[in-house]
Amino acid sequence: MxxxxxxxxxxxxxxxxxxxxxxxxxxxxxxxxxxxxxxxAGDGVARVSRTTAGRGGKVVTLVRGLPLDDAALAALGKQLRTACGSGGTVRDGSIEIQGDHLERVMAWLQAQGHAVRRVGG
Known part of the structure; x- marks a missing residue:
């Protein structure tokens, strides 16, 4: 039993x-x-990069280092996906945007008042 x-x-x-x-x-x-x-918490600088690692060759734009809680990070991710016109997700404290939107994401974050730095090649 x-x-x-x-x-x-x-x-x-x-x-x-x-x-x-x-x-x-x-x-x-x-x-x-x-x-x-x-x-x-990070240092307040948004580090924007593009990567294909572990994604089957697909390009993803990553935003890391923002000192935001999970709810604010999810809201910012939604706004970035809308501004880029593509999909994405918020995972492990970073925002992933599908596609190569590095310049567009950097310009949008700077317009919103965030300190932005390009990372990687």
Whole structure:
């Protein structure tokens, strides 16, 4: 007969501290396993480059080094994709724009008041 408890067994609720995390066995408020390491704040300079590494030969324009939180970075990525008229994503603290839009992205970021530096060849 299967157990209906958490995988690996263990405490799921305590009257003293409430719900318990099944991973680290600590109260949910003090859980240490769900916290992600903080991304470095950066120096405020947007580093714009183009790369094809790991993308099957497709060119991608990368923007890194902006000291923005995830929500602001996603909003900026949306605006850049709209300005370039192409797709892209926000991944690991960097904005990826599909295609070779290096000059257009640099000009747009400078117009928005960001310090921009071209990186790579």
């Amino acid at each position: 299967k157990s209906k408890g958490p995988p690996g067994g263990g405490l799921v609720y305590s009257t003293e501290s409430g719900r318990m995390c099944p991973g680290c066995r600590q109260p949910v408020a003090a859980c240490v396993c769900a916290r992600q390491p903080a991304r470095p």
